[in-house]
Amino acid sequence: MTGQPLPEPAPSPTATDAGVPSTARPPRAGWRETLGLLFRNPTAAVAGVLLLGIVLMAVFDEWLAPSGANEISVADRLEPPSWNHPFGTDDLGRDILSRVILGAAVSLRVGFLAVGIALLIGTVIGLLAGYYGRWVDDVLMRIMDMLFAFPAVLLAIAVLAVRGPGSGNTALAIGIVYIPVFARVTRASVLGVREEVYVRASRSVGASDWRILTRHILPNAAPPIIVQTSISLAFAVLAEAALSFLGLGTQPPNPSWGLMLAEGRGYIDLAWWLAFFPGMAIFLTVLCFNLLGDGLRDALDPRQRTLMTGGGR
Amino acid sequence: MFALVQLVPGDPIRLALGTRFDQETYDALLERSGLDQPLVQQYVNWAGRALTGDLGVSFRSGETVTSQIAERLPATLTLAFASILVALVIAVPLGTISALRPRSVVDRVATVLSQFGISVPEFWMAIVLILVFAGTLGWLPSGGYVPLTDDPVGWLQRLVMPAVVTGVVSGSVITRFVRSSVLEALGADHVRTAQAKGLPARQVFTWHVLRNALLPLVTITGVQLAYLLSGVVVVEIVFSWPGLGQLALQAVQARDYPVLQGAILLFAVVFLLINLVVDVLYTAIDPRIRR
Numbered sequence: 001m002t003g004q005p006l007p008e009p010a011p012s013p014t015a016t017d018a019g020v021p022s023t024a025r026p027p028r029a030g031w032r033e034t035l036g037l038l039f040r041n042p043t044a045a046v047a048g049v050l051l052l053g054i055v056l057m058a059v060f061d062e063w064l065a066p067s068g069a070n071e072i073s074v075a076d077r078l079e080p081p082s083w084n085h086p087f088g089t090d091d092l093g094r095d096i097l098s099r100v101i102l103g104a105a106v107s108l109r110v111g112f113l114a115v116g117i118a119l120l121i122g123t124v125i126g127l128l129a130g131y132y133g134r135w136v137d138d139v140l141m142r143i144m145d146m147l148f149a150f151p152a153v154l155l156a157i158a159v160l161a162v163r164g165p166g167s168g169n170t171a172l173a174i175g176i177v178y179i180p181v182f183a184r185v186t187r188a189s190v191l192g193v194r195e196e197v198y199v200r201a202s203r204s205v206g207a208s209d210w211r212i213l214t215r216h217i218l219p220n221a222a223p224p225i226i227v228q229t230s231i232s233l234a235f236a237v238l239a240e241a242a243l244s245f246l247g248l249g250t251q252p253p254n255p256s257w258g259l260m261l262a263e264g265r266g267y268i269d270l271a272w273w274l275a276f277f278p279g280m281a282i283f284l285t286v287l288c289f290n291l292l293g294d295g296l297r298d299a300l301d302p303r304q305r306t307l308m309t310g311g312g313r
Numbered sequence: 314m315f316a317l318v319q320l321v322p323g324d325p326i327r328l329a330l331g332t333r334f335d336q337e338t339y340d341a342l343l344e345r346s347g348l349d350q351p352l353v354q355q356y357v358n359w360a361g362r363a364l365t366g367d368l369g370v371s372f373r374s375g376e377t378v379t380s381q382i383a384e385r386l387p388a389t390l391t392l393a394f395a396s397i398l399v400a401l402v403i404a405v406p407l408g409t410i411s412a413l414r415p416r417s418v419v420d421r422v423a424t425v426l427s428q429f430g431i432s433v434p435e436f437w438m439a440i441v442l443i444l445v446f447a448g449t450l451g452w453l454p455s456g457g458y459v460p461l462t463d464d465p466v467g468w469l470q471r472l473v474m475p476a477v478v479t480g481v482v483s484g485s486v487i488t489r490f491v492r493s494s495v496l497e498a499l500g501a502d503h504v505r506t507a508q509a510k511g512l513p514a515r516q517v518f519t520w521h522v523l524r525n526a527l528l529p530l531v532t533i534t535g536v537q538l539a540y541l542l543s544g545v546v547v548v549e550i551v552f553s554w555p556g557l558g559q560l561a562l563q564a565v566q567a568r569d570y571p572v573l574q575g576a577i578l579l580f581a582v583v584f585l586l587i588n589l590v591v592d593v594l595y596t597a598i599d600p601r602i603r604r
Contacts, residue, residue, distance in 0.1 A: 153546050154561055154577070161565045238434055242547050245436050246562070258434075265440055265551070269448045279437030287432035294428070 037299035044295020047288040054285055058104040067095045081273055088273035090263065096273060100281050103255040107285065110171045110250070111236040117175025119229055122182025127213055127221075129183065130190025141187065144180040152177045156239060160248045167256075170249040174239045178232050185228045189221035196220070223300035230293035234286045241282045257282045369571035378575035381560065388458050389556040392479065392549075393541035395472050399480025400487055400537065405530070407484075408491025409523075415496065423488065430485025439478045439551040446474060456553035475552045479545050483537040487530070494529040498522045527598050535591040542587075543580040 039045040081088045087096035129140040147155070159173035193199065199216050207215075243249035244258030252259060257278040264274025369378050407427070411420035447455035453470050461468045498504065499522055507517045546558035557576055564572035 153558075154543070154565075154580075157546070157562060157565050161568075234432065238432075241434055242436065245547060246550065261434075261437060261440070268440055268444050272444055275437070275440050275444075279434060279440070282434045282437065283432055286434070287428060290428055290432050 034296075034299050038295050041295045041298060043291050044298070047291035047295065050284070051288040051292060054104060054288065055108065057101055058108045061102045061105045067098045080271070087277040088271065090260075090267075090271075090274050096260075096277055099255040099260060100257070100277055103257045103260060103278065104281065104285075106167060106250055106254060106256045107237050107240055107258075107282070110167050110174070110240040110256075111233050113168075113171035114174035114236040114240070115178065115229060115232045117172065118178030118182050118232060119225070121175075122179040123186045123225060125179070125183040126186025126188075127190055127218065130187040130221075131194060131209070131213060131217060137187075140183070144183045147176070148180040148184075152239075153242065156243060157246070157248060160243065165248050165251055167250050167254070170240055170243050173243070174236050177239070178236070181232065182225065182228060185224050186221065189224045190217055193217050193220045227293055227297045227300060230289055230296055234289035234293065237282065237289065238286050369575070371569055371572045378571045381572060382557065382575055382579060385555055385557045385560050387460065388554060389542060389558070391458075391461070391468075391472060392475055392545070392554060392556060393538060395476035396479040396483060396541050396545075397534065397538050399476050400484035401534065403481065403484035404487035404491050408488040409495050411488075412492045412495035412499065420492075423492070427485040427488040430481050430488075433482070435478055435482055435545070436547045436551050438481070439474070439548055442474050442478065443551070456551070458553075458555050471552075475545075475548055475554055478548055479541060483541065487533055487537060490529055490533040491526065494526040495522060498525040501525065524598065528595065531591055531594050531598065535587045539584050539587045542583045 038048065087100060089095055090099070125140050125144065129137040155177050156170075156173040159176055160169055163169040163172065194217065196216075199212060202212050202216055240249055240256070241258030241261065244256045245262045247259075247262065250256035250259050252263075260278035261275050261282075264271070264276075264278065267274050371378055371381055374381070407423045411417075411423040414420055443455045446453045453474055454467075457471055459467045459471060501521075504517060504521050507521045508514075543558070545556075546562050548554070549556045549558045550562070557579070561573060561576040563569070564576060
């Protein structure tokens with residue numbers, strides 16, 4: 001008779017019937033509501049749409065770029081912006097617009113990968129430290145403090161020195177730098193949720209730690225982590241550009257915005273467009289991620305929400 | 314710290330000797346540098362000497378690490394403090410004004426400007442400034458560093474651009490903190506009380522708002538200063554500024570363990586020192602903390 005798998009235990013009715021009305025969760029904004037609030041904020045909406053455009057550009061880069069990243073045309077070298085080459089050409093006659101479009105894929109891939117690494121590892125560490133507390137918290141957070149005390153750029157450079165240059169290693173290096181940031185944000189958020197009545201209620205009806213963590217703690221602790229993700233993407237794109245600029249990140253002849261800037265630096269008084277357009281691309285992308293992060297914070301933070309809907313000043 | 318530095322692969326002796334050397338020279342140098350000893354022994358030796366202020370000798374140049382750091386320190390200190398000055402000059406008025414008039418035009422412009430400042434790649438801004446002020450206008454030299462005592466005018470001319478670049482970025486971060494902390498202080502009960510008992514607005518602002526908004530400002534300024542002192546590598550490279558960031562970058566590239574360890578030890582000490590100063594300032598600003 002025991003061969004039949006037991007159905008998932010339904011939330012015990014006695015828990016709610018026993019006169020604990022406060023086990024009800026605080027109203028958690030649904031996705032649609034959050035998006036609605038986000039897009040009511042014009043700056044965030046514009047940033048979001050622009051970002052979508054940049055991501056689409058990176059996905060369809062091969063189709064959009066007028067020419068290949070490394071199509072050399074010596075006759076056209078160092079041409080200023082024109083109809084044929086809207087962003088001009090570089091010292092090897094490569095079309096800069098094409099390289100900026102193709103570079104978006106490199107920059108964004110490294111950015112997303114780096115933040116993915118940091119988000120995954122940092123959130124797990126923060127969840128464990130915040131939920132279990134005591135020695136788990138002490139050990140994990142002291143390790144994070146040590147990592148955090150390193151100057152970020154130097155830590156990334158040291159990781160790249162160990163692993164060698166290249167896009168994948170750059171993502172790893174930036175990811176490692178941001179692990180403690182996510183760990184701290186997650187831990188702080190978990191601490192705020194851990195003693196909520198619905199968590200205690202869930203524990204009292206015998207839910208496993210895994211279930212409490214994934215069903216109750218993580219969803220309610222998520223807003224600051226989401227905001228941090230957007231802001232970290234901004235800094236990851238910036239860091240990739242800086243490391244490539246130093247010659248440690250993406251290697252030539254691959255088009256990376258930071259690398260293009262470094263290459264254009266030598267021609268700065270001769271041909272300003274070499275360094276200007278890649279820099280503009282970095283700036284716009286980073287700005288959009290930052291503005292989106294700000295918009296997300298406003299939309300996800302209940303205090304801000306009352307301000308926006310007219311409850312406050 | 315020691316472990317991470319040791320993880321950097323590559324043979325420092327080989328790099329220091331170049332391509333042509335014989336085994337005898339190699340062995341002699343290996344023995345002299347102490348790299349033939351076990352790692353634990355190396356660590357104990359290094360830590361013991363570091364406590365007495367001896368950070369070892371650079372593999373690359375043969376100079377002592379302390380002298381190399383001492384040589385770079387003035388440039389780093391100059392740039393860091395000049396940048397913080399620029400940052401505060403931008404951030405304090407801008408943040409305060411936007412907090413006093415929330416959602417006004419000034420506030421919106423300040424918010425947009427600080428977003429721009431946070432998002433702009435430092436090295437790109439540096440290149441654009443060089444292009445405009447050193448190239449087109451020819452007002453300032455494009456880089457380098459001269460000590461203040463040698464040539465005060467040249468010192469200032471070379472300091473302006475790097476300080477503005479790093480100052481604008483730090484200033485943008487600080488502006489947002491100033492804005493939110495002034496806003497918070499403005500909403501506090503004691504401010505309402507002060508206003509209600511009819512104190513002049515200026516007095517309320519100086520004694521009740523600004524003083525309370527000062528604590529977060531001191532904290533974030535400390536954080537920014539620590540970041541600036543640990544070497545703004547990329548800006549130093551663009552402006553050929555001979556600071557500690559450049560030294561550390563070269564040390565990583567040359568596997569110059571003693572220099573790298575020395576530099577990182579210094580960053581750690583600076584970090585602790587700044588935290589100490591911030592704590593002392595706390596008690597000076599807010600007497601409640603003393604209790």
